[in-house]
Amino acid sequence: MIELFSLSLLYSTIRLATPLLLAALGGLFSERAGVINIALEGLMLAGAFTAAAVTHFTGSPWAGLLAGIAAGALVAGIHALATIRFRADQVVSGTAINILMLGVPPFLSGALFLSSGSTPQIPQGHLLPNAPIIIAVLLVPLTWYVLYRTPFGLRLRAVGEKPEAADAAGIGVNRMRYTAVLLSGALAGIGGAYLSIGQSSLFTRNMTSGRGFIALAALIFGKWRPVQTMLACLLFGFAEAVAIQLQGVRLPSGEEIPVQFIQIVPYVLTIVVLAGFIGHSRAPRALGIPYQKER
Amino acid sequence: MKLLRELAFPLVAVAAAFVIGSIFVLAIGDIPVQTYRLLIGSALSWPDGIGYTVFYATPLIFTGLAVAVAFRCGLLNIGAEGQLYVAAFACAWVGIKFGGTVIDSFGKPLDYSWANLPGVLLVPLCILAAIAAGAVWGAIPGFLKARFGSHEVINTIMLNFIAIALTSYFTQYFYKAPGDPILQTVPIGEQAHIARLGSFLPGLPARIPVNVAFLLALVAAALVYVFLWRTKWGYEIRATGASPTAAEYGGISTRRQIVLAMAVSGGLAGMVGVNEVLGYRGRYYEGFSDNYGFTGIAVALLGRNHPVGVVLAALLFAVLQRGSIPVDAFTEHVTKDIVQILQAIIILFVAAETLFRGPFGRFGMMKRAKV
Numbered sequence: 001m002i003e004l005f006s007l008s009l010l011y012s013t014i015r016l017a018t019p020l021l022l023a024a025l026g027g028l029f030s031e032r033a034g035v036i037n038i039a040l041e042g043l044m045l046a047g048a049f050t051a052a053a054v055t056h057f058t059g060s061p062w063a064g065l066l067a068g069i070a071a072g073a074l075v076a077g078i079h080a081l082a083t084i085r086f087r088a089d090q091v092v093s094g095t096a097i098n099i100l101m102l103g104v105p106p107f108l109s110g111a112l113f114l115s116s117g118s119t120p121q122i123p124q125g126h127l128l129p130n131a132p133i134i135i136a137v138l139l140v141p142l143t144w145y146v147l148y149r150t151p152f153g154l155r156l157r158a159v160g161e162k163p164e165a166a167d168a169a170g171i172g173v174n175r176m177r178y179t180a181v182l183l184s185g186a187l188a189g190i191g192g193a194y195l196s197i198g199q200s201s202l203f204t205r206n207m208t209s210g211r212g213f214i215a216l217a218a219l220i221f222g223k224w225r226p227v228q229t230m231l232a233c234l235l236f237g238f239a240e241a242v243a244i245q246l247q248g249v250r251l252p253s254g255e256e257i258p259v260q261f262i263q264i265v266p267y268v269l270t271i272v273v274l275a276g277f278i279g280h281s282r283a284p285r286a287l288g289i290p291y292q293k294e295r
Numbered sequence: 296m297k298l299l300r301e302l303a304f305p306l307v308a309v310a311a312a313f314v315i316g317s318i319f320v321l322a323i324g325d326i327p328v329q330t331y332r333l334l335i336g337s338a339l340s341w342p343d344g345i346g347y348t349v350f351y352a353t354p355l356i357f358t359g360l361a362v363a364v365a366f367r368c369g370l371l372n373i374g375a376e377g378q379l380y381v382a383a384f385a386c387a388w389v390g391i392k393f394g395g396t397v398i399d400s401f402g403k404p405l406d407y408s409w410a411n412l413p414g415v416l417l418v419p420l421c422i423l424a425a426i427a428a429g430a431v432w433g434a435i436p437g438f439l440k441a442r443f444g445s446h447e448v449i450n451t452i453m454l455n456f457i458a459i460a461l462t463s464y465f466t467q468y469f470y471k472a473p474g475d476p477i478l479q480t481v482p483i484g485e486q487a488h489i490a491r492l493g494s495f496l497p498g499l500p501a502r503i504p505v506n507v508a509f510l511l512a513l514v515a516a517a518l519v520y521v522f523l524w525r526t527k528w529g530y531e532i533r534a535t536g537a538s539p540t541a542a543e544y545g546g547i548s549t550r551r552q553i554v555l556a557m558a559v560s561g562g563l564a565g566m567v568g569v570n571e572v573l574g575y576r577g578r579y580y581e582g583f584s585d586n587y588g589f590t591g592i593a594v595a596l597l598g599r600n601h602p603v604g605v606v607l608a609a610l611l612f613a614v615l616q617r618g619s620i621p622v623d624a625f626t627e628h629v630t631k632d633i634v635q636i637l638q639a640i641i642i643l644f645v646a647a648e649t650l651f652r653g654p655f656g657r658f659g660m661m662k663r664a665k666v
Contacts, residue, residue: 103635
């Protein structure tokens, strides 16, 4: 029988939760300001590819990380422009960004490295295996503080709950939303960078494989609050770690453990929470509604 | 005149996407005209170009119709991907269980079946299974929304993951031929296969996999039109999508319409399984969908959620998909990924436009949306 609750399982949980947490905290800023962000998946891909490519060219993973942040913010800028300026449907725009980022990284990779499947391998010494984990952990109290203890956080929440009132109080609703969406891109960019230059040493096609959506689920599971969102990410990371550890393991009876059932736990839990069976998960009131100043 | 107006914006969006796409192509040092000639030209040759384009269009018509029906009810079905996986598996399951003894890839006879039904019974049964499974998988998020108010976008995303995990589980542990290295089920009964168009269309070789499912897709488009615009249910679905409060005042149970629309949507998505299992591979093959569910969103938007528009948009995306192969091979740097870039830009343009007119714009499709 294998040892289930070992130190390696704990470490693997943290490693797997980190990209989720970074992206989910990004989503938190955007959604608390009233902009749905199902583009997290695409934003992570932007960060992952850019970080790997820049690290390859400069040899500096920190430059790669910064470039990943910038790329995430830049792509989030498209989402912001489409949904805030042109009031495009936020879910549809997010879907478009996700499809765009399935295409752009391999497209550029094909041109830069003559291989659309992956970027070149980065040498071991040029990776950042731990820094993003520390950043993610520090970001939780920071996000909490910014959200609940600063004027910026108060405005952000006001814009997501009662944009009319915020506007009347002199807060630039759309300006706050732009800031929040760009911030979400930056954080998701770190999450993506961690995948390519932290967990592995190159970018591969569609390497997020749904993590952006799981981060979104964790955000909802965590009721749009920083600490709960972190716990949700750890739970989802744990489920993935257990599933990986049990892959191919046989029960004493000789049967393989079907890991698929462990893999679906986060998704089933999210549906259950969203339906209100475990506590109530309430979205920011103005989430999904473009704001238009009354004339 | 009205038709011209309806066509104008999608055409502008497509043209704009090609213009922006050419910036991408230029940026990496290729020639846009040459790239686009390869991208579009190769779909027009007879019989391979046209045959394969129509084959690629078939699943996109079904998923485009699926998303369009949900859209008309004010719902965004991002779950067509999961619905079509569940449906394809159910379709194959019926084809295996009632298909008698089959010969596996190693030439060995295999019997996973309970009965050996003749084709006249088995084919309709498989189709019904696909529709029913898709409809159930679609109705779940519909029910969750109607009963608990939880948002269908998140639930359909979650159900996509669950569908993929479950079908993978059943394939791997129960229906894979022993020793088969590929994650696929055993073949369905030979009599459950539906005819390729090449078997009765002169000039079209039977090696091209376009099959009767394409004709079913056209029938489905016609039926969706009749359903939405000529029946009471369709009227109530559109009323719910246009304005839920007004519909409630008018005595329509919007909750029931939400479940109905999602079930119909899921059933349409499920028809992809018929094309794939009965018309093409003759078995369930894990991960067969090339993002059909997500592309369906683009197809529906570009087709303005109208069946005719959906068929045209599906054909356009199929042309691009067919053309992506020669683009990959015969340009200096451009890869097949240019297709996804073009698709995404088209969606962005069409999405920004829906604000100003069309069914969701004016009435605010997602006024109450909470993700």
